[in-house]
Amino acid sequence: MEIVFRALFVFGFLWFITRVTGRSTLGELSTFQLLLYVTMGDLVQQAVTQQDYSVTSAVLAVGVFSLLTVLISWVNTRFSFARPLTHGTPVVVVDHGEPLMETMRTERVSLDDLMAAAREEGLHRFSDIRVAVLETNGRISFFAEKEESGAPDPPSVG
Secondary structure, eight states, rough: OHHHHHHHHHHHHHHOOOOOOOOHTOOSSSSHHHHHHHHHHHHHHHHHSSSOOOHEEEEHHHHHHHHHHHHHHHHHHOGGHHHHHHHHHOOEEEEETTOOHHHHHHHHOOOOHHHHHHTTTTTSSSGGEEEEEOOTTSSEEEEEEEOOTTTOOOOOOO
């Protein structure tokens, strides 16, 4: 039973740490997922190399982590008010060509990182950007200023 309590504590700690460290550190794999996989790997490694005297402890701890992950996923699908707490909310970092420096500072996004992401989308100046949104997965979505060619407006944000 001690292993279950340790796993619950470490799970909560890892969740808290990933919420504090921010979301712009990784692209495809969320910070929490990376830490979860590394921790699970370490738990299994300890059992395999016999640093822990019981394979059952590793299986139990990994099982608790997995069940908690499934529980959080279920809570997110069942209760929409929980999503901002567990996954965060998208944040506008550029509005009408003006970088929102305070927001960027809070989210730990540098101007260099922002412009690198913009260049990947073919945007070369801040004035080309109508809105840039830091998504919950760490990616930045860009909506360009409306072109004069009559192209339809991109979907609104917010």
